[in-house]
Amino acid sequence: MARLLGVCCVLLAAAVVLVAAAASASADDDFPSASSGGARIRQPSASGEYYRGRKVGARTEVRDVERDREVQELGRFSVAEYNRWQRVAGGGGERLEFTRVVAAQRQVVSGLKYYLRVAAAEEGGAPENGGGERVFDAVVVVKPWLESRRLLRFKPADAM
Secondary structure, three states, X not given: OHHHHHHHHHHHHHHHHHHHHHHHXXXXXXXXXXXXXXXXXXXXXXOOOEEOOOOOOOOEEOOOHHHOHHHHHHHHHHHHHHHHHHHHOXXXXXXXXXXXXXXXXEEEEOEEEEEEEEEEEEOOOOHHHOOOEEEEEEEEEEEHHHOEEEEEEEEEOOOO
């Protein structure tokens, strides 16, 4: 009798968990209304259909980039690292002076990966001599627990 009662309790608990999971999944399928805070990022799945929620590890836009001190500091770091690379490689390239980060995305990896759009100007260059502001794409990985920052890529932004 006790064994039968135990089996019934386990089955009942499993049914409750399944019902709760189904209710949660159906609530996540709906697009948010304007009153619930705006639209979500839409990313295509392998089958071409759109996934309606955020994927773990997906890139997210950094809001208010101009005022985000961490992002601006990472932009400054990326320009300084680029200049260091140029110096180590023989000084063949122009030295850049950081202006600002104009756009950024953040991705959770083994740390945080930042995709930055950095505005920089040639150091000491006058705009009329071609030394005006240029835009570069930079990728920086930050591991806060190791106090580590690493520039992975720094190149001119694609012309649109």
